[in-house]
Amino acid sequence: EAGVTQFPSHSVIEKGQTVTLRCDPISGHDNLYWYRRVMGKEIKFLLHFVKESKQDESGMPNNRFLAERTGGTYSTLKVQPAELEDSGVYFCASSQDVGRGYTFGSGTRLTVV
């Protein structure tokens, strides 16, 4: 079974630009999560989709971040405009059931300069 795929693996953009991160979950997984790790600190929850619906977006830092999951398949996370503090590694994870352990992608390392 293919794992969770994230694209791109790395992105370097200038402050003020827009970046879109993509996540392809494991096929059949209704639950999709976005997490972020900033500067070697703890990994923090951003949001949770169940199919195409946002179940919980309490971790989204501000309205510069927009997540979508069209058709309940892949998801995108857009940052517009990007700020320096948005730099970090963005992880996507998916699970078949809402629960305790899920499968993570390799992450997208975003650097805003």
Added chain:
Amino acid sequence: DQQVKQNSPSLSVQEGRISILNCDYTNSMFDYFLWYKKYPAEGPTFLISISSIKDKNEDGRFTVFLNKSAKHLSLHIVPSQPGDSAVYFCAASARGSNYQLIWGAGTKLIIKP
């Protein structure tokens, strides 16, 4: 306010010996705890978990101990192997929080030959 704390940023252990990774939490509503392992440029990989109704869970070389009164859990790896060198994250979730994971900052484990 960090609800899950891993106070040791790194730990060095001789191959063959026991590795003990520690994690403390503050939220008494947490009812499920997980350990993830992360290699560089990869996403976190689920390792082992424990429910709050238990105080020990064992899986091969890995054992997690939970001390609810002290709000403390630990991961024991016996015997430690070179492939165990990675960053280990402790995470917790609470029923009713939509199983959102709250993470520690991670401990880098280095196994010396």
